[in-house]
Amino acid sequence: MSIKRGVSLYSYQQEQFFKQMDFHDMVREVRENLDTDGIEIIDEATIKGYPFPSESFVFDFRNTMARYDMQAVTMDIYLDVHQFRDHIMTHREAAERLKNDIRLAAKLGFKNVRPLCLVPIDVIEMALPVAEECDVRMGKEIHAPLPIFKANKQQPTTGMAAALDFRMAEQILELAARTGSKHVGLVPDFGVFQHSPCRPGIEYAKRHTKYPEIVDWILENSVNYSPDDIFTAIREKFPQNDINPGMISRLSLHESSADPEDLRQIIPYIVSIHGKFYEMTEIPGHPGEYEDVSIDYETPIRILKECGYEGYINSEYEGQRDQQDMGFENLPDSVEQVRRHHEMLKRLIAK
Amino acid sequence: MFDEYLIRKDSLQNVCEDGKVTGFRFAVRIADYRGCFLSLHNGYYIRCDGVEYPRELQRFQINGKAPRTFEEIKKAVWEHWDYDDEGWVYVTKPGGLEKGMHEIALQQSVLSQYGYMPWDEEWLRNPPVPGSGAGAGKTAVICTFSLELQE
Numbered sequence: 361m362s363i364k365r366g367v368s369l370y371s372y373q374q375e376q377f378f379k380q381m382d383f384h385d386m387v388r389e390v391r392e393n394l395d396t397d398g399i400e401i402i403d404e405a406t407i408k409g410y411p412f413p414s415e416s417f418v419f420d421f422r423n424t425m426a427r428y429d430m431q432a433v434t435m436d437i438y439l440d441v442h443q444f445r446d447h448i449m450t451h452r453e454a455a456e457r458l459k460n461d462i463r464l465a466a467k468l469g470f471k472n473v474r475p476l477c478l479v480p481i482d483v484i485e486m487a488l489p490v491a492e493e494c495d496v497r498m499g500k501e502i503h504a505p506l507p508i509f510k511a512n513k514q515q516p517t518t519g520m521a522a523a524l525d526f527r528m529a530e531q532i533l534e535l536a537a538r539t540g541s542k543h544v545g546l547v548p549d550f551g552v553f554q555h556s557p558c559r560p561g562i563e564y565a566k567r568h569t570k571y572p573e574i575v576d577w578i579l580e581n582s583v584n585y586s587p588d589d590i591f592t593a594i595r596e597k598f599p600q601n602d603i604n605p606g607m608i609s610r611l612s613l614h615e616s617s618a619d620p621e622d623l624r625q626i627i628p629y630i631v632s633i634h635g636k637f638y639e640m641t642e643i644p645g646h647p648g649e650y651e652d653v654s655i656d657y658e659t660p661i662r663i664l665k666e667c668g669y670e671g672y673i674n675s676e677y678e679g680q681r682d683q684q685d686m687g688f689e690n691l692p693d694s695v696e697q698v699r700r701h702h703e704m705l706k707r708l709i710a711k
Numbered sequence: 712m713f714d715e716y717l718i719r720k721d722s723l724q725n726v727c728e729d730g731k732v733t734g735f736r737f738a739v740r741i742a743d744y745r746g747c748f749l750s751l752h753n754g755y756y757i758r759c760d761g762v763e764y765p766r767e768l769q770r771f772q773i774n775g776k777a778p779r780t781f782e783e784i785k786k787a788v789w790e791h792w793d794y795d796d797e798g799w800v801y802v803t804k805p806g807g808l809e810k811g812m813h814e815i816a817l818q819q820s821v822l823s824q825y826g827y828m829p830w831d832e833e834w835l836r837n838p839p840v841p842g843s844g845a846g847a848g849k850t851a852v853i854c855t856f857s858l859e860l861q862e
Contacts, residue, residue, distance in 0.1 A: 370744060373744040376794070376795070377713060377716070377740065377794075378716075379795075402744065402745050403745075404745035404746045404747065404791075404793075404794060405744060405745045405746065405794045408793060408795070409791070409793070410746065410791055410793070411791070438745070438823070438825070439825065439826045439827075440747065440748060440751055440822070440823045440824065441824070441826065441827055441828075441831060442750075442751055442822040442823075442824070442831070442834065442835070443748045443750055443751060443788055444750070444788050445750050445785045445786070445788065445835075447835070448827075448831045448832065448835055476825045476826050477825075477826075478825050478826025478827060478828075479826055480826075480827070520825075520828070522829065523826070523827065523828050523829060568852050604844055604851050604852075606851065607851075680712075681712035681713075681744075681849065682712075684712055684713050684714050684715060684716065685714035685715055685854075686715075687715065
């Protein structure tokens with residue numbers, strides 16, 4: 361046994377958007393060209409008629425998985441607290457959505473669901489009996505800018521990072537210990553091992569600002585500022601700044617949010633892993649071998665192997681969205697990007 | 712994301728209701744990698760040939776139903792806008808648009824997010840006015856389209 365490879369159909373969102381591929385085509389691509397069986401889906405992208413799909417959709421999905429002899433690994437689920445518009449969804453209501461998503465996942469044959477890192481821990485606990493009953497594990501996502509363990513990291517006070525709890529993984533471990541449940545765990549995302557901004561993101565930022573020199577300044581100087589201080593620095597140095605805060609956070613990334621060594625302590629809790637990547641380029645001097653130069657895959661995969669992790673890493677290609685402003689002829693080919701990602705995964709797993 | 716593709720290029724048309732041209736419409740997709748509960752759809756920033764058309768002059772058509780105002784859309788809490796589906800944005804402009812090319816600047820507002828956020832109560836009382844980037848989902852810039860009015 362070794363680490364298994366899979367694909368989140370998220371990777372083919374662009375092909376789905378342009379109706380070049382539907383989920384049947386995606387599953388066939390994974391089986392026939394990537395020679396593997398792991399499938400992960402985004403509920404609100406793949407499931408026609410979410411959250412109440414027809415019986416015929418459910419049968420078609422299960423049948424397609426059977427036809428290609430696939431494994432339904434993880435279904436990614438969401439929490440939109442503004443759904444009702446006359447009040448913010450309460451935690452009990454959030455738990456109802458989560459329970460419905462778990463039942464839906466079970467119906468489609470999935471072994472796991474991935475609730476977001478911002479789902480409150482009491483919501484997870486309220487849904488736990490349904491997860492047990494359906495035998496579906498809940499893996500809370502460890503998504504950048506979260507670390508795996510907080511240790512002495514400072515929690516940012518601005519932007520979305522301020523809403524995240526850096527002790528999220530600890531809360532999950534505590535819940536698992538207190539309840540003795542095997543149905544609560546974690547989904548680490550390789551984005552936590554991203555150490556520098558990706559090329560498509562940098563180029564996108566430069567195309568959409570009147571002052572590309574601000575982008576260059578951020579890239580050169582972010583190392584000297586905390587995630588909070590960089591905003592003040594930009595405001596003072598470039599009062600004309602027109603780059604939005606989300607993009608500034610992305611551009612000022614200069615170290616990974618998590619320490620791969622921390623993986624050792626969470627191995628039994630890992631439900632599956634998101635293989636986030638932005639752009640696979642050929643490794644200089646190694647024809648046919650590819651890497652994402654902004655994310656460390658080598659160290660975490662070495663550690664996962666040393667610890668005997670035998671679950672899935674599911675590709676999650678995200679570089680397309682920064683290239684959809686330049687005409688049809690400049691769109692990236694997600695199918696090729698995922699094939700390259702699997703060349704890398706296969707090579708690093710076998711190493 | 713999908714910056715250049717949020718409006719279908721060949722979809723700009725005048726709208727005729729009860730024998731009168733009441734405005735124009737164009738077909739859109741969601742600026743996200745997933746669909747949303749329809750109630751989360753909070754309207755558009757729309758500027759056509761330099762004139763802004765606020766949310767009160769917009770309607771949205773989806774799921775085989777007649778066009779609805781965004782006050783009505785807000786109440787569609789159990790209806791879903793699926794990722795694969797195209798919707799139509801209707802803009803009230805008596806007389807409609809002239810024949811020929813038009814420049815439309817657009818930002819879509821969908822209040823989907825990844826859980827509880829510090830601004831939730833504020834958005835409940837005062838939903839963001841589309842255009843600032845707040846509540847703009849995955850495409851925070853204003854995208855510009857040159858479209859020819861179809862017959």
